[in-house]
Amino acid sequence: xxxxxxxxxxxxxxxxxxRERVAAFDHRVWSIRDxxxxxxxxxxxxxxxxxxxxxxxxxxxxxxxSYLEQFAAxxxxxxxxxxxxxxxxxxxxxxxxxxxxxxxxLVAKSKSMTTEECGLNEFLEAGGLEVVDTxxxxxxxxxxxxxxxxxxxxxxxxxxxxxxxxxxxxFGPGQEVRADSIGALVEAARRAMRPQFLAAEVGITGxxxxxxxxxxxVVVENEGNxxxxxxxxxxxxxxxxxxxxxxxxxxxxxxLALLARSATGQRITSYTTxxxxxxxxxxxxxxxxxxxxxIVLLDNGRSRVLGERHHRxxxxxxxxxxxxxxxxxxxxxxxxxxxxxYPGPIGSVLAPAxxxxxxxxxxxxSTLCGACTEACPVGIDLxxxxxxxRTESRAARTPLAVRLAAALARRPRLARxxxxxxxxxxxxxxxxxxxxxxxxxxxxxxLIPALPRESFAEWWQxxxxxxxx
Amino acid sequence: xxEASQESEQRPAGGPSWRPRLVTLFVxxxxxxxxxxxxxxxxxxxxxxxxxxxxxxxxxxxxxPFANAGYAEASRATSEHWLQAMxxxxxxxxxASSCAVHLQRESRARPPRGADRGAPEPPVLELMAxxxxxxxxxxxxxWPRTVCLHSSCHGLRESDADRSARALLARVxxxxxxxxxxxxxxxxxxxxxxxxxxxxxxxxxHDRLREIVLTGADEVVATDVSCLLHLEGIARAEGVRLEFRxxxxxxxxxxxxxxxxxxxxxxxxxxxxxxxxRR
Numbered sequence: 001x002x003x004x005x006x007x008x009x010x011x012x013x014x015x016x017x018x019r020e021r022v023a024a025f026d027h028r029v030w031s032i033r034d035x036x037x038x039x040x041x042x043x044x045x046x047x048x049x050x051x052x053x054x055x056x057x058x059x060x061x062x063x064x065x066s067y068l069e070q071f072a073a074x075x076x077x078x079x080x081x082x083x084x085x086x087x088x089x090x091x092x093x094x095x096x097x098x099x100x101x102x103x104x105x106l107v108a109k110s111k112s113m114t115t116e117e118c119g120l121n122e123f124l125e126a127g128g129l130e131v132v133d134t135x136x137x138x139x140x141x142x143x144x145x146x147x148x149x150x151x152x153x154x155x156x157x158x159x160x161x162x163x164x165x166x167x168x169x170x171f172g173p174g175q176e177v178r179a180d181s182i183g184a185l186v187e188a189a190r191r192a193m194r195p196q197f198l199a200a201e202v203g204i205t206g207x208x209x210x211x212x213x214x215x216x217x218v219v220v221e222n223e224g225n226x227x228x229x230x231x232x233x234x235x236x237x238x239x240x241x242x243x244x245x246x247x248x249x250x251x252x253x254x255x256l257a258l259l260a261r262s263a264t265g266q267r268i269t270s271y272t273t274x275x276x277x278x279x280x281x282x283x284x285x286x287x288x289x290x291x292x293x294x295i296v297l298l299d300n301g302r303s304r305v306l307g308e309r310h311h312r313x314x315x316x317x318x319x320x321x322x323x324x325x326x327x328x329x330x331x332x333x334x335x336x337x338x339x340x341x342y343p344g345p346i347g348s349v350l351a352p353a354x355x356x357x358x359x360x361x362x363x364x365x366s367t368l369c370g371a372c373t374e375a376c377p378v379g380i381d382l383x384x385x386x387x388x389x390r391t392e393s394r395a396a397r398t399p400l401a402v403r404l405a406a407a408l409a410r411r412p413r414l415a416r417x418x419x420x421x422x423x424x425x426x427x428x429x430x431x432x433x434x435x436x437x438x439x440x441x442x443x444x445x446x447l448i449p450a451l452p453r454e455s456f457a458e459w460w461q462x463x464x465x466x467x468x469x
Numbered sequence: 470x471x472e473a474s475q476e477s478e479q480r481p482a483g484g485p486s487w488r489p490r491l492v493t494l495f496v497x498x499x500x501x502x503x504x505x506x507x508x509x510x511x512x513x514x515x516x517x518x519x520x521x522x523x524x525x526x527x528x529x530x531x532x533x534p535f536a537n538a539g540y541a542e543a544s545r546a547t548s549e550h551w552l553q554a555m556x557x558x559x560x561x562x563x564x565a566s567s568c569a570v571h572l573q574r575e576s577r578a579r580p581p582r583g584a585d586r587g588a589p590e591p592p593v594l595e596l597m598a599x600x601x602x603x604x605x606x607x608x609x610x611x612w613p614r615t616v617c618l619h620s621s622c623h624g625l626r627e628s629d630a631d632r633s634a635r636a637l638l639a640r641v642x643x644x645x646x647x648x649x650x651x652x653x654x655x656x657x658x659x660x661x662x663x664x665x666x667x668x669x670x671x672x673x674x675h676d677r678l679r680e681i682v683l684t685g686a687d688e689v690v691a692t693d694v695s696c697l698l699h700l701e702g703i704a705r706a707e708g709v710r711l712e713f714r715x716x717x718x719x720x721x722x723x724x725x726x727x728x729x730x731x732x733x734x735x736x737x738x739x740x741x742x743x744x745x746x747r748r
Contacts, residue, residue: 001665005665009666009668009669012669013668016672328657328673329666329673332669332672364662365662365666366659367622367670367673368622368659368662369655369659370623370627371626371654371655387537390537390539391539391541393539394539394540398540398542398543403543405535405543406543409498409529409530409532409550410547412526412527412528413526416501419502436664436667437667445671445675445703445707446671446674446699446703446706447703448702449503449698449701451503452504452505454505455501455502455505456500457496459505460512460526
């Protein structure tokens with residue numbers, strides 16, 4: 001076991017120690033899975049939709065270079081300014097410079113895993129800006145000073161009571177925050193956030209899709225915070241991963257239907273906003289306000305994934321979170337145990353290309369049950385890709401123990417001879433099986449199988465002799 | 470043993486009327502060593518359904534553990550050895566869906582062999598899929614108990630094993646088959662995973678076990694002994710009294726029960742004092 005894998009095991013074990021929180025987390029995440037299944041079952045052409053999405057994404061990724069050029073040209077023709085950022089750090093610098101040029105002090109942000117991936121909040125704060133996440137879940141984890149635990153539901157690891165206590169602490173003594181009502185919690189956040197929306201000089205969003213044909217970007221959301229984020233400040237910056245490209249506007253008919261159902265079980269999200277160039281809106285007092293839209297197209301390891309034969313299709317991911325919701329490991333990890341922004345199966349597939357060697361251990365944390373592959377709306381063979389990641393992470397030289405085991409696997413007589421002797425030595429067995437006994441406060445929680453006197457092969461040989469064959 | 474029979478000329482076995490006479494049963498390494506009862510039951514079940522059964526001791530491992538751990542070369546060499554050992558067999562029935570899925574994949578990935586290059590490769594079927602196909606209409610006996618069929622992931626998502634086992638169990642008289650909540654959730658074994666992440670592996674198994682206990686089943690059956698050994702280890706540690714058996718053990722006993730009721734109680738094999746075992 002590598003050092004990185006040992007660290008991962010320790011983080012996962014630490015999460016498990018919080019039994020009640022894990023049980024609640026598992027229950028909440030599982031309920032999203034049920035909603036997805038119900039929504040998919042109600043769609044008359046679900047499988048056809050999945051196949052179409054897979055084909056569109058495969059085509060878009062095969063021609064990503066030309067679609068990116070097309071997108072950039074059409075976005076600029078519509079009045080946006082397009083930047084290319086090779087790394088998260090480069091994207092952060094571009095955004096900070098734009099904010100400084102705007103003389104901004106307060107930035108409103110809507111939900112964006114892409115900026116989480118870059119660590120944009122911390123970077124802007126270090127640059128002297130105040131950043132307010134306006135998605136409720138994102139705002140909660142921001143106030144807790146922690147990372148999202150789920151790519152769709154960032155605060156799903158927190159209980160209602162914890163959130164009420166947080167709001168009471170952060171929103172001041174004047175706020176009445178009742179834990180027994182989600183409505184009251186939302187209202188408290190809304191009241192606290194409203195002035196910040198109005199004061200923000202810059203609004204930052206991600207994008208769910210970037211349409212090459214129109215040069216427009218599309219943001220789906222349920223809370224309306226993204227709309228406010230982009231309609232009050234005069235500068236809108238969208239940080240968009242390059243894999244978000246779809247060729248045509250019509251393709252959205254496939255992807256919007258898949259995304260809402262897969263992510264939350266909705267037929268469609270409350271708001272689907274198309275931004276084709278900067279918004280122009282008349283302001284009664286100040287005449288026509290100039291508005292600007294800057295789009296930062298982010299690579300940050302994506303082109304590396306594109307170059308990996310086995311993993312290219314992982315870029316088709318639409319970040320719906322379906323693979324997280326079905327993953328028995330993720331549901332017991334509290335999200336954070338993976339140690340990076342994209343947890344669960346898709347994160348473990350992307351990590352080695354986007355994070356380097358440190359991300360390689362993540363692929364170990366899977367039973368290869370295949371639930372992720374079954375759930376993925378865009379047909380990514382996630383558990384096969386996890387096996388491929390394991391293969392890639394192995395050193396060129398196979399360890400001696402594995403070579404010995406493989407040699408024995410091809411010498412059945414010798415293997416059975418040795419195993420027969422091993423079965424007679426309970427103490428040695430206990431030592432060999434020790435790793436199987438999970439220490440929970442020093443108490444084994446899984447016992448090793450009782451060992452039979454006679455193996456199946458020995459029984460068969462005895463029977464064959466008896467029958468005189 | 471293992472001479473290619475007349476019927477083997479009709480391979481690859483696609484024809485609707487094809488029915489193998491001689492079945493080569495493959496009992497994977499861990500079943501061979503840790504749960505021989507499952508192998509014996511599989512063999513007796515096949516014989517009870519009128520098949521002649523052969524075992525080839527020239528193969529012990531399918532290679533899947535190496536593949537899943539990321540050792541592709543060790544896997545390929547092991548699978549190649551296995552395919553060699555089974556060369557010329559009429560049909561191979563595998564007593565584990567995960568091994569069967571791996572072997573089917575390896576068999577497909579292998580370059581096709583010309584007629585001049587030895588016997589063609591035998592079809593490889595998981596045991597339950599084999600029985601459902603070739604003995605699915607035969608009488609299935611009687612077993613007056615309540616049983617929970619645990620779905621193994623390979624049996625459920627990557628092969629017909631689970632569906633086949635369910636169909637075979639449905640034909641057993643007086644048998645009540647119950648489903649646990651979250652029936653498609655992994656038990657947490659996962660081969661190397663159970664060693665590298667034992668805390669997580671045990672927790673997943675504990676959660677599965679809780680759902681299974683809630684069904685009120687007398688026994689748990691599965692198409693994969695690996696899930697069963699893992700779940701049984703947790704049940705024993707937690708003092709949960711449940712019987713864990715391969716589906717073929719139940720099916721064999723159901724046939725015997727129908728022949729001569731009560732005479733069937735399968736005698737457990739004599740066991741060495743288990744390492745950390747306690748009851």
